[in-house]
Structures are given as structure tokens and as C-alpha cells.
Amino acid sequence: MTRRRMSLQQRKAALGIIFVAPWLFGFVILFLIPLYESFLYSLNTLTLGKGGFDTQYAGFAFYKELFRSHPTFTRTLLEAVSDIVINVPSITIFSLFVATLINQKFRGRVFARSIFFLPVLLAAPVLSLENSSQMASIASSVTGASEDGGLAFTSFELQRLLLEAGVGGVIVDYVTGSVDRIYEVISSSGVQILIFLAALQSISPSLYEAAKIEGTTGYEAFWKITFPMISPILLTNVVYTIVDAYSRNALSQMITDTAFQSLNFSLSAAMAWVYFIVVGLILLLTTTLISRKVFYYD
Known part of the structure; x- marks a missing residue:
């Protein structure tokens, strides 16, 4: 009896399964099971007992507490979402x-690339410094403004110029908010820059040569060739940035403090699940909108 040989498509599928098997195993053991347990924690009151945790079913009481009686959760959640949106x-x-x-x-482009990736290597010190009182003193030493004057690291002049130019208030608020976060933007862009750089270098030079022969300008080449060709990577970077911003805000710190300082693991699990659902909805919305415009070159 002869054994049937696998087709090329079947061999590719088998190789794909083998390739993702380590990730799938880690996903189930390190993510899916803890995710299920954290949901159970959010529905039960956990108390320390002799053999570990004792649980008492509480239903959605902790979720109701977050939105009805918790003093800062709703405000912190809105701030975290606004940070992601900006x-x-x-x-x-x-x-x-x-x-x-x-x-x-x-000349020196390798050195320039390394400069933009340095904040990724120094991310922990930079972020800890950004939230400390030392940032105000550094700002005053660089700009010459006083620590309580409000002109350092702000965009007051830019806001005034944009409003005088007739720009809409929503756009002005977004632009000035981005300028005020310039240090956070730069320190969080290293990986995305490398991903975009790899995508740009993968575009065939023949496309630009053909466009140049046809008299295409650099501006037209960017929007007609470069941007469509890297649109799949644009989607990847957006998803990566949203996930990366998930743990870089006050809400994540509140969840950690509630669990390991206040020892209220049930309330912390409820916070984490609400935050997880909100970020999941943001991911679903952004991927749905961007996927409609993604161009895949065959």
C-alpha cells in the first residue's frame, strides 16, 4: 500500500503549524489559563487561608464597585484611553x-539609526525619570523657564499660532497634546522606526525607476508607491503601539498597587478585565478601519 504524498499546500500548512506550535503552547500555559483564573478572581472575594486563597462568590460586585464607589478608577481609565488615542x-x-x-x-546614517533606537534600550530609566520631579528641574535648565512657570515643555505658543491661523479647536488640542508628549513619543518609537525602515527597504527600486521615467514627483511617489506598499506594516505598527501603550500609564500602576500593596486581588482583577475589554475594543475598531485600506502586493 503506497502512502499518499502531501501536496505543496499541505506541506506549507504543516510547516506553519510547527512554526506556531511553541507560541500556541506558551499562549495556553502562560496566557489563556491565567486569563481564565483572573476572571474567576474578579467574581470571587479572595482571602488568605492556610492552604492558599479562600474564595467566596461575589458575582459582579467588584465591577459595580469600580464604577459606583471607586474614587479614581473611571477618571484614570478615561485618561489611559485618551493617552492611547493621542x-x-x-x-x-x-x-x-x-x-x-x-x-x-x-553619510553617517547607521549612527543616526542607532540614535533613534537608543531610547528603547534606555526605556526604563527614561520613563522613570519622566514621571519624577527631576524632569521639571531638567526642563528649567534646558529652556530657562521656572519650574512652576508652566512654559517649559508646553505648547502655548504653538496653540496660539494655530488658533490665529484658523485651525479647528479639536485639531489644535490634538497637535498641542502630541507636542506636550514629545519625549514619550520619541522614547516609544524605536521599534516602530526599525519596522518601517525594514518595510521601506523591501520595496523594489524598479517601481521608483518606472515612476521616475513617467515624470512622477517625490511627493506623488510617496503616496502612490511608498505608502500603499508599507500599509500592511502600518497596521502592524498600530497594533504594536496600542499593545505597548497598554502597560505604560497610571491605570496599569493602579492595578498593580491594588493587587500587591492593598492585597485586594479581586478588585485588581476586575480593573484588569475592564481595561482589557476597553483596549480590545480599541484594537478591534482600529484594525477593522485600517484593514479596509491595506494594500497587499502580489
């Missing part, structure tokens, strides 16, 4: 802009 487009646009610049041929 930072993700800013980081994505800045990363694409920088990647386009350093993709050009010039």
Missing part, C-alpha cells in the same frame, strides 16, 4: 517620518 497616531506618524528620513543615502 499617542498611537503621533508615534506612528513620527516613526514613519523618521524612517523615511534615515532610509535616504547619506
Whole structure:
């Protein structure tokens, strides 16, 4: 009896399954099971007992507490969502802009690329400094403004210029908010810059040569060739940035403090699940909208 040989499509599918098997195993053991347990924690009152945790079913009492009686959760959640809404487009646009610049041929471009990736290596010290009182003193020493004057690290002049130019209030608030977060934007853009840079270098030069022969300008080449070709990577970077911003805000710190300082694991699990659902909805909305415009080159 002869054994049937696998087709090329079947061999590719088998190799794909083997490739994702380690991730799938880690996903089930390290993510799916803890995720299920955390949901159970949010529905039960946990108390320390002799053999570990004792549970008493509480239903959705902790979720009701978050929105009815918790003093700061709702405000902190809205601030975290607003940070994601402002930072993700800013980081994505800045990363694409920088990647386009350093993709050009010039002397010292390897050194320039390393400069933009340094904040990723120094992320922990930079972020801890950003939230400390030392930032105000550094700002005053660089700009010459007083620590309580409010002019350092702000965009007051930019806001005034944009309003005088007739720009809408919503756009002005977004632009000035991005400028005020410039240090956070730069320190969070290293990986995205590298991903965009790899995408830019994968575009065939023949496309630009053919466009140049047809008389296409650099501006037209960017929007007609570069941007469509890297649109799949744009979606990847947006998703990565949203996930990366998930743990870089006051709400994540509140969840950690509630669990390991206040030892209220049930309330902390409820906070984490609410935050998880909100970020999941943001991911679903952004991927759905961006996927409609993604161009896949065959």
C-alpha cells in the first residue's frame, strides 16, 4: 500500500503549524489559563487561608464597585484611553517620518539609526525619570523657564499660532497634546522606526525607476508607491503601539498597587478585565478601519 504524498499546500500548512506550535503552547500555559483564573478572581472575594486563597462568590460586585464607589478608577481609565488615542497616531506618524528620513543615502546614517533606537534600550530609566520631579528641574535648565512657570515643555505658543491661523479647536488640542508628549513619543518609537525602515527597504527600486521615467514627483511617489506598499506594516505598527501603550500609564500602576500593596486581588482583577475589554475594543475598531485600506502586493 503506497502512502499518499502531501501536496505543496499541505506541506506549507504543516510547516506553519510547527512554526506556531511553541507560541500556541506558551499562549495556553502562560496566557489563556491565567486569563481564565483572573476572571474567576474578579467574581470571587479572595482571602488568605492556610492552604492558599479562600474564595467566596461575589458575582459582579467588584465591577459595580469600580464604577459606583471607586474614587479614581473611571477618571484614570478615561485618561489611559485618551493617552492611547493621542499617542498611537503621533508615534506612528513620527516613526514613519523618521524612517523615511534615515532610509535616504547619506553619510553617517547607521549612527543616526542607532540614535533613534537608543531610547528603547534606555526605556526604563527614561520613563522613570519622566514621571519624577527631576524632569521639571531638567526642563528649567534646558529652556530657562521656572519650574512652576508652566512654559517649559508646553505648547502655548504653538496653540496660539494655530488658533490665529484658523485651525479647528479639536485639531489644535490634538497637535498641542502630541507636542506636550514629545519625549514619550520619541522614547516609544524605536521599534516602530526599525519596522518601517525594514518595510521601506523591501520595496523594489524598479517601481521608483518606472515612476521616475513617467515624470512622477517625490511627493506623488510617496503616496502612490511608498505608502500603499508599507500599509500592511502600518497596521502592524498600530497594533504594536496600542499593545505597548497598554502597560505604560497610571491605570496599569493602579492595578498593580491594588493587587500587591492593598492585597485586594479581586478588585485588581476586575480593573484588569475592564481595561482589557476597553483596549480590545480599541484594537478591534482600529484594525477593522485600517484593514479596509491595506494594500497587499502580489
